[in-house]
Amino acid sequence: MKIHIVLVALLSSSFLFAQNTITAKGKVLEQGTNYPLEYATVSFVDPAGKTVEGGITDMDGNFAIEIPAGTYTVKYEFISYKTIEKPNQNLQSNTTLPTVYLSLDSESLDEVVVRAETTEVQVRLDKKVYNIGKDLTTSGATVSDALNNVPSVTVDVEGAIALRGNENVRILINGKPSAIAGFGSTDALRQLPAEAIERVEVITSPSARYDAEGTAGILNIILKKEKTLGLNGSVQVNLGVPLSSGITGNINVRTDKFNIFNTTGIRYRESPGNALFETQYLNANASNPLVIEDRDYDRLNRGFNTNLGIEYFLTENSSITASGFLRLGDDEDLTTNLTSEFDAANALAVMRSRIETETEEDTSLQFSLNYVNNFSDDGHKLTIDLQAEDDRETETSLIDEFNTFPATALLPSEFITQKEDQNEYLVQADYVLPIGENAQFEAGYRGTFEKTTTDYLLTEQLETGGPFIRNDSLSNVFVYEENVNALYTQYGNKFGKFSFLLGLRLEDTQLIGNVTGEDITTNDDFDVNFDNSYTELFPTVNLVYELGERENVTLGYNRRINRPRGFFVNPFPSRSSEANVFQGNPSLRPAFANAFDLGYLKRWQKLTLTSSIYYQRETDAFERVSEDTGEVTSNGVPIIRTIPINLATNERYGFEAGILYNPAKWLRLNGSFNLFRFKTEGFFNGVDYGTVNNSWFARGSSKVTLPSKIDWQTTAFYRGPRNDAQSETEGILSINLAFSKDIMDENATIGFNVSDLFNSRKRITHTETDSFISDSEFQWRERQFNLTFTYRFNQKKQRQRGGRDNGDFEDDGDFGGS
CATH class of the missing domain: 2.40.170.20 (TonB-dependent receptor, beta-barrel domain)
Structure with missing residues (x-):
């Protein structure tokens, strides 16, 4: 009988624990531009000041973090941005928190510029994304010249583009084949200014969404389009x-x-x-x-x-x-x-x-x-x-x-x-x-x-x-x-x-x-x-x-x-x-x-x-x-x-x-x-x-x-x-x-x-x-x-x-x- 009571108690406590674990979701964006802030930190701090759980945002600025039900101060942090705290958040069930907008910290602005002038890399399931920062050597150059500065990519003396030494690479513009990239030729890329590029995606293991064309993989060139009001x-x-x-x-x-x-x-x-x-x-x-x-x-x-x-x-x-x-x-x-x-x-x-x-x-x-x-x-x-x-x-x-x-x-x-x-x-x-x-x-x-x-x-x-x-x-x-x-x-x-x-x-x-x-x-x-x-x-x-x-x-x-x-x-x-x-x-x-x-x-x-x-x-x-x-x-x-x-x-x-x-x-x-x-x-x-x-x-x-x-x-x-x-x-x-x-x-x-x-x-x-x-x-x-x-x-x-x-x-x- 005592064994049964113990088992029931254990099962009940497990059930109650499962019931008291919830998921808090939300999104973190940059103030003014609505850019998603990837790798922003989201922390849940209990009334005693202890951080119970935390996580980071994905490439879209989204987060989903499992926490015990309770009342928390939710803290949002990102390097060179002002930290925002939302106190007394009573979270008793699965909750989607309001979108949070972080603004630049003027005292850290110099550091932001330093980060911005560096080529950054993001690794995703099927690609590497290179955000081309302020690359001085491509100023006044062409898209073809800029590609020669992207890791894994080479552009030979005649303009032929290769990925990991293989010239059978598919060139896409904004995810689609385009006249901008030329038809079976890369000559057109020598006519476009490098300043038009926002980022380059090096897709060496393309998912099923992309064309199967190109045994070396795909280069997807994303052109700039300003979002500021x-x-x-x-x-x-x-x-x-x-x-x-x-x-x-x-x-x-x-x-x-x-x-x-x-x-x-x-x-x-x-x-x-x-x-x-x-x-x-x-x-x-x-x-x-x-x-x-x-x-x-x-x-x-x-x-x-x-x-x-x-x-x-x-x-x-x-x-x-x-x-x-x-x-x-x-x-x-x-x-x-x-x-x-x-x-x-x-x-x-x-x-x-x-x-x-x-x-x-x-x-x-x-x-x-x-x-x-x-x-x-x-x-x-x-x-x-x-x-x-x-x-x-x-x-x-x-x-x-x-x-x-x-x-x-x-x-x-x-x-x-x-x-x-x-x-x-x-x-x-x-x-x-x-x-x-x-x-x-x-x-x-x-x-x-x-x-x-x-x-x-x-x-x-x-x-x-x-x-x-x-x-x-x-x-x-x-x-x-x-x-x-x-x-x-x-x-x-x-x-x-x-x-x-x-x-x-x-x-x-x-x-x-x-x-x-x-x-x-x-x-x-x-x-x-x-x-x-x-x-x-x-x-x-x-x-x-x-x-x-x-x-x-x-x-x-x-x-x-x-x-x-x-x-x-x-x-x-x-x-x-x-x-x-x-x-x-x-x-x-x-x-x-x-x-x-x-x-x-x-x-x-x-x-x-x-x-x-x-x-x-x-x-x-x-x-x-x-x-x-x-x-x-x-x-x-x-x-x-x-x-x-x-x-x-x-x-x-x-x-x-x-x-x-x-x-x-x-x-x-x-x-x-x-x-x-x-x-x-x-x-x-x-x-x-x-x-x-x-x-x-x-x-x-x-x-x-x-x-x-x-x-x-x-x-x-x-x-x-x-x-x-x-x-x-x-x-x-x-x-x-x-x-x-x-x-x-x-x-x-x-x-x-x-x-x-x-x-x-x-x-x-x-x-x-x-x-x-x-x-x-x-x-x-x-x-x-x-x-x-x-x-x-x-x-x-x-x-x-x-x-x-x-x-x-x-x-x-x-x-x-x-």
């Missing part, structure tokens, strides 16, 4: 050497019912470059086995871009945003190629000059409509997006060639006109449903429908000074369509310190290619007309375990796809010189990859460490190979063709680490290191292209505040030697230097920076095949000096804290937090 904005003017100039204006009007925003920029930029190619032909039929090409590039880029949008708040929880983007480009490039040919006795046999004058006119127009309905504060949400884009590009190239040794003689010229028209439509819907305290369900649809028409016309002189005649064997119209319909669903939950997000994405893809031309019916190597369709499933798994409030471990798995772009499947060659051509491969199949990522994050008071180990296995991986076609130019030079092919497998694995360290108010340091190994296996035309590539890259940045509040920043980047199946490339070192000072009561800033201080950003490559050996040195753009002036009106000095825009797709509700 009233009229505010900024203007930046820059002038540089070699001659470059630009002006960018940003204006925002915000009321309780609508938000109008516009960013407009004009750019003029000269970008001189150079290259040297030395090719030794091993073919006994080559009349002159040694050919040296010395090239000079004089590029002139003129551009205009504007983005105008209005967000209208239908209700307190819903809004609709309409925006339009226009980009105009007018470029002129002059390439002078001096070719020297040497005979078997190494004596100069022929010298000729090839001058290519190229003009390019671009027009990109994009309209988008976004609807957001936040049904409740706990993340119940519906988002619908519609987007239409039109991109037109016209290139003309006049190629004049003449011998200068042993005698001067004018050679026949050729004139090339290429017109590319691209239309793309996007339809997307995402639905998020919270389930209970910690669980969340999500589902959505995305359809992208893209059509590209490339009209290539080659006319040439059959004899010097003669009329230009159409080359019917090369002139063609290539139409390429890519249609992708996708459905996805994902579910996430959190149990104590463990969180997970499981997803599955279904994508149905159709790739259609069609070539028309007067003399084009078949091709010996390819079927120039094709219609390929396939349906695939792409699972994703993302896990987080919190070792502490500022320490966690993440594990991610996802399956990805690399679809061949139009340039890679267009069967008709483009020529960088008469003897070097690139030809697409219509038989190229998509590549598939399985990727794993194990990450670790630790935050101290002044130091943040991020690190990860990753592995990826890709089948049917793309590889560019160069081979002797067996044909020669009219001057007897063998023609080398570069073509993309599917190799059997490509394994990639590596380690990366990043450190953000602020030891003092006057000194800020950050650095990152990435070591990787690629192993490729496969044969093509009987040749083994298997190779192992060990490489690494590192970057470091220091920022020092000098007397008179002058900021001095130095950024260094080194990319280690690397190799592929045929080539070895030497390491590249580049250093950027910048100075900045606030003037006019901190409403304006004047800055000066040097890009590539030692003029060392050059790609030096050695290539060996059975038919030729080649050495090359290429510099896309020479050292640049730049002076900038920025004026801000009705706008605080920019503080990056990773606030969210209603129209963005970067959040994952409760499962985006670390």
Whole structure:
């Protein structure tokens, strides 16, 4: 009987204890801007002054803390903000506390500025978010330049963007494919000012919400959109050497019912470059086995871009945003190629000059409509997006060639006109449903429908000074369509310190290619007309375990796809010189990859460490190979063709680490290191292209505040030697230097920076095949000096804290937090 009484007492006390444990929820925002304050501390203090329980806010400023029922003083704290205390809060049941707004502590304002001028990192279930602070080296630079300062990302001398050394990376703008980022090209990112970026999301383990495209992962560029009430904005003017100039204006009007925003920029930029190619032909039929090409590039880029949008708040929880983007480009490039040919006795046999004058006119127009309905504060949400884009590009190239040794003689010229028209439509819907305290369900649809028409016309002189005649064997119209319909669903939950997000994405893809031309019916190597369709499933798994409030471990798995772009499947060659051509491969199949990522994050008071180990296995991986076609130019030079092919497998694995360290108010340091190994296996035309590539890259940045509040920043980047199946490339070192000072009561800033201080950003490559050996040195753009002036009106000095825009797709509700 006594035993029964004891058991009943124990059960009753357990029941009463469970009944007396409640959950207190709420939100912490910044006063005036409504920015969510992540990592704000919320404490519950009993009448005796003892802190009973506490916690921190997530990326949305939300908190949910279990406490015993009782009466408390609730204390809200955040570094450099005034602490708020709410006494005598009688909490007897699950309660949602009123939203609390913290204001800046004027005595700590200097510390806030220090935090704001540092690149901050946030780790979420499927991404790392880098809030680009006041990076002086990118002042007056482009978006492409700014990306080169983001950990895990590299931008090579030609502007190709890679993630962890892999160039198959998907570029999104505000979570969606966009004309702003270019269509299968990153050229447009060189035309946009870096000042337009709010933050960059490095998504190495994308959740099911995102496109499965991009075996390396996704870079999501979030553009600025001011949230402050009233009229505010900024203007930046820059002038540089070699001659470059630009002006960018940003204006925002915000009321309780609508938000109008516009960013407009004009750019003029000269970008001189150079290259040297030395090719030794091993073919006994080559009349002159040694050919040296010395090239000079004089590029002139003129551009205009504007983005105008209005967000209208239908209700307190819903809004609709309409925006339009226009980009105009007018470029002129002059390439002078001096070719020297040497005979078997190494004596100069022929010298000729090839001058290519190229003009390019671009027009990109994009309209988008976004609807957001936040049904409740706990993340119940519906988002619908519609987007239409039109991109037109016209290139003309006049190629004049003449011998200068042993005698001067004018050679026949050729004139090339290429017109590319691209239309793309996007339809997307995402639905998020919270389930209970910690669980969340999500589902959505995305359809992208893209059509590209490339009209290539080659006319040439059959004899010097003669009329230009159409080359019917090369002139063609290539139409390429890519249609992708996708459905996805994902579910996430959190149990104590463990969180997970499981997803599955279904994508149905159709790739259609069609070539028309007067003399084009078949091709010996390819079927120039094709219609390929396939349906695939792409699972994703993302896990987080919190070792502490500022320490966690993440594990991610996802399956990805690399679809061949139009340039890679267009069967008709483009020529960088008469003897070097690139030809697409219509038989190229998509590549598939399985990727794993194990990450670790630790935050101290002044130091943040991020690190990860990753592995990826890709089948049917793309590889560019160069081979002797067996044909020669009219001057007897063998023609080398570069073509993309599917190799059997490509394994990639590596380690990366990043450190953000602020030891003092006057000194800020950050650095990152990435070591990787690629192993490729496969044969093509009987040749083994298997190779192992060990490489690494590192970057470091220091920022020092000098007397008179002058900021001095130095950024260094080194990319280690690397190799592929045929080539070895030497390491590249580049250093950027910048100075900045606030003037006019901190409403304006004047800055000066040097890009590539030692003029060392050059790609030096050695290539060996059975038919030729080649050495090359290429510099896309020479050292640049730049002076900038920025004026801000009705706008605080920019503080990056990773606030969210209603129209963005970067959040994952409760499962985006670390």
